[in-house]
Amino acid sequence: MTDMLTPVLTDNWDADRSWTLASYTGRGGYAALDKALAMEPDAVIGIVKDANLRGRGGAGFPTGMKWSFIPQDPSAEGGDKPKYLVVNADESEPGTCKDIPLMMASPHTLVEGVIISSYAIRAHTAFIYVRGEVLHVIRRLQNAVREAYEAGHLGKDIHGTGYDLDLVVHAGAGAYICGEETALLDSLEGRRGQPRLRPPFPAVAGLYASPTVINNVESIASVPSIIRNGADWFAGMGTEKSKGYGIFSVSGHVTNPGQFEAPLGITLRELIDLAGGMRNGHQLKFWTPGGSSTPLFTAEHLDVPLDFESVAAAGSMLGTRALQIFDETTCVVRAVLRWTEFYKHESCGKCTPCREGTWWLAQTLERLENGEGSESDLELLLDQCDNILGRAFCALGDGATSPITSSIQHFREEYLAHLEHGGCPFDPAASTVFAAEPAGGVKA
């Protein structure tokens, strides 16, 4: 069964002190850098394009194409300005937990990716914007960067090629909105993180109004392996339009939650098997394919291939492959309320529908969860969501509506049961990790 796994990014996580340069180099690390530096930058972009690596931050935009948008002709708009690479390591989506473990276990994978990617887009300064709460990860990143400088992988005249690169690890201050790439740039510039008006797009006027590539941690970390093994190797994995491997983060009511690196197109049924099955004695009730901002799936979607196209065709989004698994002990209304409270707390306040809409949605949901209100509140919720979806300034507002509309679609009866019951019909303790197990059960 484990032959379904394709450990590349996670391959060295079990190594002794895998986060050190010595360990990383001992497993062949930084070899791809030499290979890349021997190539023309455009050739590096070409390989990433040929591999058809799509952004691992959720939207799935082709990484190589993004790089080729950077104006290199000095006469083009922005072409005479410095170029920047910014790594979005502000992983904050509920359920998403792939970048933080990657940077924790093998920060050099990311650092090597940053150097190769910066070389490709001809940037001489790169930033890793990492969320401020994960202090231990920040320390490992800082150490890795220091080691890379000392080893000559960063700084002036890298590996004697004349290429210069400085890498800055920047800690955010704990705002979900700063995962939105333009809000991230504002925050990185020292301003309050709120999304910017586009155009201009970051590829032309991003950080400090200069051409900027913003990529997810996993996208950049995938680059060394693509350079090392070639575009065909990468494209040989995955499905027709969703190439390669990805880290699938399985959390919640399974026996062994964790990170599972597999080709895109694996199904949840296979992943649950890999995770040792549902926690003992329980049934899958609902799950998120890519974090809380992606519409919920249920047991009927167990065999949907987890690639960009198949998940979209089934009515959701692959997102960040953050698979949160909920069994039948979970009240979907309560779960959705918790997520909605998160969005209300994290809405940046810039635009009306997200700011005011999340404030109102949380109140409406709370009343339903408490068994107050009426069936018409469901229509009200759906109408509120309709007034937010596609009306907000950025995708945060859209994401806030996903769990609500999808849960009403799949679990309308459960909402109504709250009204009939005069409150939540579920025992909230039953869904916790410390819940008493059914007779004969073994706690995972």
Add this chain to the structure above:
Amino acid sequence: MTTTPAKTDLITVTIDGVEIQVPAGTLVIRAAEQIGVQIPRFCDHPLLDPVGACRQCLVDVPDAGNGRPMPKPQASCTLPVAEGMVVNTQATSGVADKAQQGIMEFLLINHPLDCPVCDKGGECPLQNQAMSNGRGESRFSENGGVKRVYPKPINISAQILLDRERCVLCARCTRFSSQVAGDPFIELIERGALQQVGIYEKEPFESYFSGNTIQICPVGALTSADYRFRSRPFDLVSTPSVSEHDACGSAIRVDHRRGKVMRRLSGNEPEVNEEWITDKDRFAFTYSRMPDRLTHPQVRDEDSGELRPASWPEALAVAARGLAAAKGKVGVLTGGRLTAEDAYAYSKFARVALGTNDIDFRARRHSAEEAQFLAADVALSTSVTYADLETASSVLLVALDPEDEAGAIFLRLRKGNRKHHTPIWSVADHTSAGLRKMGGSLIAARPGSEAEVVAGLSANPDVALAETSVILVGDRAAEVPGLLAAVHELAKATGARLAWVPRRAGDRGAVEAGALPNLLPGGRPVTDAAARADLGAAWGVDKLPDSEGRDGDAIVAAAASGTLKALIVGGVDPADLAAPELMRKASAKAFVVALELRASDVTEVADVVFPVAPASDRSGSYVNWEGRVRTFGTVLHNPASLPEVRILAGIAEEMGVGLGIRTPEQAGAEMREIGPWDGDRPTTVTAATTKAPAATIVLASWKQSIDDGRMQDGEDYLRATARKPVVLASQSLLDGLGVSEGDPVDLTGPLGSVTLPVAVGDLAEGTVWAPASAPGASVRHLVGPAGSAVSIGVPGKQPVATDDGGAA
């Protein structure tokens, strides 16, 4: 409107089925306005950068111009038109209408709906658009929704109050402050529904332009301490007018109720002040309601020697008798607050009734050099406009700090620098806050040495003066011998266009009206026989006085010495003159006819006092620094308020001379009929002898926008936002004194001493700067005028530097 690009490439779009052509780059929201469709909006403002925050202006775009629909409703305030684009607004699209209704519902859930007690109620875009694009009932409160609440209003400055519950977070106020005024003292803080406008607690919102945020606030979140709860908009009568506070000619709107002005707003005049005015323009109007307002004529009782009330006929007769007795020995000092029509009346009165050219409007320090400059370079000139300031290849400021002295110019220059990167240079003693905000560069000049510095600029490759450049020179230039001549030569040598920016509203009109010893109305030189004959024919008089008269200083000196026997004095504060004591002596000695709004140093000693109409009670026009005639009508019809022209006509009639004009309208018509002089005019400006400042430390100084001026009296909230007075000095001077920033220092000059905190500025060696007229610490009264030799010391210790050679 002003953000609409020039009509170059026209693009065809279809909005609500109507095909129109608009310039490339036009935003959909403005293209729709052109076919009469108003898309509701809050954050959008044509003079601010688009932000797309409120989402109220969503429209449906079935064809983006490429044949494909846009999948989501688009914010029309951030969407530029594209060829072939099809847009459906709320008028024709159910999608757009629902989207807008949804946003409106969201905006109202956390809004307190306290319209009945809100100042904005009745003129509120939120209220209006909630009616036009919202639903009648709230689904939020129906379902027991809980609103976000805050303590009601908090002061963000002494004048501006913020009600955070009403705020819809459109960011108009914060964008205005950072983009237009350059005073980013307010900013959005916190996040989500708790986002709010905030200040840094140690830096309140003390901007000279803060009141504009109240006017552009689309809800009642920002109100003024001055106007809060005073009236309802539908009870007010609005009259367009022009501000009397500076030479900008800014359009204002005056709102009154039952004979009392309640508030003033900015007018919309794209060619002048756009939609912005200074806080002084907005809030300073209560001066005419002060208890010392003159309400009836007075004459000095022959027996008691005291002023006593008099009837109009008696006062006119007494004035006429006294002036007739002194005929040929009367001087006229008009002050700088006159309308052009009144200045014309004074000018004609002096020549026709008094037979003299002894008339001067300059109620401040002046010179013969300046009179020549005004005749040669200012009268009849319209060479520079506000629009030119934006697009000039470079702008040179001389003796002018626009932020303090001409707010609308400051905003235009800042806009030019921000949008067109217009280089701005200033010949001054230090980089002022205003210069920094305009992105300008300092050309350092110690007070007194400006003429030399200006003379050296003609070949300066950085300043690069050319025909496309603009030179703005302030009226303070008259204080420096040789400076105006140097500016005149510089403009001639480089071809740069030149404009004179006086500080007072009436000064430029007075030049045009001939309230000067060397000029007759319409730029006619006094000494030009043809010009005199031309004017004499128009006025129906045989002979006009043919030699240049005395200027203001000479009039005062002659009256003090007894050579002149009588004076007519308009709005003159002796403290503003070169010799205040001499003016007091002259007023005491001569027969003085004073025309004033409020009791003053002059009316106290006058023999006849006439009350004049304040700006609100009369019509007229100001000629602004551009030479643009800015006409305004009467706001309050008060039969007891007479404009100067009516009073002067009355005196003239008593003297047996017909002035031929009794109203501002008649005066204006006669001025237009006479027209500008088309004959030869003087073209030379002779430099007065310069003398290098001998003092070790020279005082640089000017009046700040909000100060102790009498026309700001009665508006304490405004005055509380005045800049805190400081003495600016170089770091080395502070080091020499052993003090650091914020410590008190004694500034001592010819008139005395004042103690103020010290701050560091980029002043040249041997120069300090202090505000001339800060409320409670008026340096011009307590220390001396700009250019004085001063010393600076630590309180309780010997002065470190004096004008007789102490070391700094």
